[in-house]
Amino acid sequence: MPSPRSSRGRGKRWNPGADAALAPFVFALHACRRSKDVAAAVAVEGVRALGATSGSLAVLVADELSVPGTNDPAPRGLAAALSTPGPTRLRIAGREAWAVRLAVGDRVLGVVAFDGLRREGPAKARLSRLAQHCAPVLARVLAEEAELSALRQSRELLRAVTEGTHDCIFVKDRDLRYVMINAAGARVFGLVPEDVVGKDDKALFAQVDAEEIAQRDREILTSQRTRIYECTSTTSHGATRSWQSTKGPWYDEEGRVVGLVGISRDVSARRKAEEAQRLLAEVSGILGASLEYESTLAAMARLLVPAFAEGCTIHVEEAGERYCLAALGRGAAFAEALLDLVAPGRALGFGELDPTTRRELEARGIHSLLVVPLVIHGHALGHMTLLGGAPGRFMAESERALAEDLARRAGMAIDRARLYRAVQEASRLKDEFLAVISHELRTPLTAILGWTGILRRDSVPEASRGKALETIERNAQAQARLIEDLMDMTSMLAGTLQLDAVDLDLAQPLTQAVRAMGPLADAKGIRLETAFERSGPLPVFGDDLRLRQVIENLLGNALKFTPPGGTVEIGCHRGDKALLWVKDDGVGISPATLPHVFERFRQGDSSSTRSHGGLGLGLSIVRYLVEAHGGAVVAASPGKGLGATFTVELPLRVAKASEVTLVEGSPAPRRDEARVLVVDDAPPSRELVTSIFKSVRPDVTAVHKVAEAVVAMAPKLPPSRQDTGRS
Structure with a gap:
């Protein structure tokens, strides 16, 4: 079995014969992969080797000593051993103990301590040698743990980045199979990342779109250049989306291209908004x-x-x-x-x-x-x-x-x-x-x-x-009459037309209008029939002359558009309101013209204007006057050549007892004392009126202005009527 060598020590070969008691401890150290394994070796093999009651390891982290594998702080008093190169005698939890620092070069790693250690010199010497073997192993283990921690942290960071975004992040190998994909990317296909890894785009997209994606990926692998592009693709389950993709080559440690890395962002909403704006513009x-x-x-x-x-x-x-x-x-x-x-x-x-x-x-x-x-x-x-x-x-x-x-x-x-x-x-x-x-x-x-x-x-x-x-x-x-119609229409438009309304029987203007229009009907060969259905008077509150004008305009309109031999009927009826109608069997009114018959200057067409005459004001005047009396007028016609009917409704007047007040006034002047004064700024009219009055009374004065009239009449006024100069 090869002799263990310190991985970070000074390179000295260890001789088991020098101190056979430390051999198990040294072998146990070299098997350690974590700092808590080193602590366990100290607690077991170190205690056995030194003949101690117990032993512990404290690691220096951020200037604080702590027990490896736990979150517990090291026992008090161990910090004193950090400043002494050799074994240090101290008390831990009331017990006497020996401790020695662990250092590699100038770097202090921690402290190893034992209690119940014999006081003879060989035990302390073995403690120093134990620390020499333990320090390099602890340095290696701490370095490996730091690397693992950094790797773990980088993985957590990568996971946070990839899983904390809505973008699709993925890695493919050279065969264009997915090596990695985040959860957002897998959700595009209705899958989890584990189900996507190992598949290619043919299994995930529609065939046409998969081929297009593969072609772009191969170009990236060949050119070894990063590309940014937008495309629209449909997944195998029918979802269509627009993407903005950034793809680039994936290199190994030796610089070889082993795949590609990509990020795809769903830009469907933006594309739809752009298309909507373009559509609206068009x-x-x-x-x-x-x-x-x-x-x-x-x-x-x-x-x-x-x-x-x-x-x-x-x-x-x-x-x-x-x-x-x-x-x-x-x-x-x-x-x-x-x-x-x-x-x-x-x-x-x-x-x-x-x-x-x-x-x-x-x-x-x-x-x-x-x-x-x-x-x-x-x-x-x-x-x-x-x-x-x-x-x-x-x-x-x-x-x-x-x-x-x-x-x-x-x-x-x-x-x-x-x-x-x-x-x-x-x-x-x-x-x-x-x-x-x-x-x-x-x-x-x-x-x-x-x-x-x-x-x-x-x-x-x-x-x-x-x-x-x-x-x-x-x-x-x-x-x-034409000029009067124009003047009436001007007054109506200006809102200055006034009614001299009194209580009257509608039969009075009705009879007068029929009598006035009779000769015209006879001259045209048209029968003018009356249908007065009333059991008594038709009391209304209105202007006698204006109501007569309404009836004459309706009769004149009917006679105008009724051919010779035709019939015009005028009738009235008393109900909740006074009802008056004029009906003819003339040319009628087309459906297109009917809604406009009461508008100013409206007639059926220009040929009617020429053949029948008129300004097209009569019916608009009728509507204005009827509505001014609180009534309504409507027109009806089955169509061209089928005649027309105009119906007027007026509110009935409830009779009230009237009071007559007699006011004593000045006696009227005698005819032989009356004088005539004509005031008109138009010479032809002034001359006409003057001539008419002179035919019955020679004493007539004609002037141009009101001021001239005041001057002409003032000297001839009776004394009681002259201006006294007092208001």
């Missing part, structure tokens, strides 16, 4: 390219399929009607039936459908959907429906948020386009109105000027003069 570009939203929304649907969904439909609602602007991809044919299940202004997901509807859709290959309203300013303009074949689509918050953003932008495009069309329509109506008013004012003016020129000739027969004056008067009255 959609915004499409929607902003044109104000024809029908074509832009169809182009938007073509972009969304298949970039965001496997099927897409877009429906808009206008005037109570639903229109489909786009229907592409999977399930588009069945999407419209789902819209009846959607609450107004709310989104609808696949999981919110009833089981029967879900089964029907799944039978058609539709396993996910999202219906999003196109809402702008709190008003739903329509719906966008997204459909998919894979379950779970459109459930993530990011996907729903993207769909809602797309729908909001589509709604804004629709609203913007409709506003533009409304402005264009208003501009068109304005131009048409200017053309109509020019025509309507010029027509009677032409007749007036023409007959006036004829009357200036002396050769006009007397029989023709009456006809000329009648024509001039009729056209002047028509022109006056």
Whole structure:
């Protein structure tokens, strides 16, 4: 058996013959691998070799002595032996003992102590030799323990780094089999690290993706260069993710490439966010390219399929009607039936459908959907429906948020386009109105000027003069009505039109209007029938002249659009309210025009404006006046060529006893004392009124301004009416 040699001593060969009693202790020391094994050898073989009662070892760690293998501090008093090279006599726990320090060179490692040691010189000499053998072994063991501790700490650090991150960290050998992978990486495949080690990517990814990964790994092993790249891969159980991977070669101690090390970070959320922003940018570009939203929304649907969904439909609602602007991809044919299940202004997901509807859709290959309203300013303009074949689509918050953003932008495009069309329509109506008013004012003016020129000739027969004056008067009255309508509309828009309301019987203006419009009906060959169903008066609180204007406008409108030989019926009825209607069998109103009949300057079309005349203000004036009286007016028509009915409702007035107060006033001036003063800043009107008054009374004064009137009348006022200069 070879003689043991100190691994860290001075290299002296030990001679067992010098002290055979220490041989078992020396052999026991060289078998030690831990400091607590050294302590055990001291406690057993050292005690036997020295003939001591007991022995102990204390190791110096961070300037403190402690017992190896325990957390106990060393017995008090041992520290004194650290400063003495040879054996030191001391007392431990009340007992006499000998201790000697353990040192290698200048490095002090600890203290070995024995009690019950005989006092003769050979025992102390053997104690010194025991310490010489023990010190190098203890130095070796402590060094190995330090290395193991550092290795253990580095492993713990590596484990903390690899397991404390969400990134996938792995090591592969040259055959591209996994040597190590952290728990986060194994979870990608639904496994634990032990199940991944030993496998290659063919067992973990889809075939196409596994081949692509292997090709990149081989390039890294060949080039021995670190690469950073992004890719999208699908695992063998169908999960698709996007990764940012950093891979580099793995070297052994001799510098040979034995594999590769990689870190892969899941960037699916970032990629989806980038794709969403890119999709939103492209959609915004499409929607902003044109104000024809029908074509832009169809182009938007073509972009969304298949970039965001496997099927897409877009429906808009206008005037109570639903229109489909786009229907592409999977399930588009069945999407419209789902819209009846959607609450107004709310989104609808696949999981919110009833089981029967879900089964029907799944039978058609539709396993996910999202219906999003196109809402702008709190008003739903329509719906966008997204459909998919894979379950779970459109459930993530990011996907729903993207769909809602797309729908909001589509709604804004629709609203913007409709506003533009409304402005264009208003501009068109304005131009048409200017053309109509020019025509309507010029027509009677032409007749007036023409007959006036004829009357200036002396050769006009007397029989023709009456006809000329009648024509001039009729056209002047028509022109006056047009101007009055314009003035009324101006007052309505300014909010300055006032009603002179009193208690009256609606039959009074009704009878007057029928009597006034009778000649026009006769002239056109139209039967004007009345259907007054009332058992008594129709008391209302209103303006007699304005109510008559309402009835005449309704009758005039009916007569205008009723051909010769037709019938116009006007009737009234008393119920909870006073009910008045005008019905004709004329040209009727189309469904598209019916909602707009009470708007200003609205008529069926420009040809109606020319053939029937008028400014398109009559019905708008009717609605304003009726609503000013607290009533309502509605229009109804089965359609073109089927006539129309206008119905007016007015609140009934409850009769109350009135009190009449007589106020004594000044006696009215006698006719022969009355004077006439005409004030008008328009010379033609002033001359006309002055001429009319002079035909009955010659004493007429005409002035231009109110100030001139005050000056003209002040000297002629009675003394009691003149200004006294006191307020």
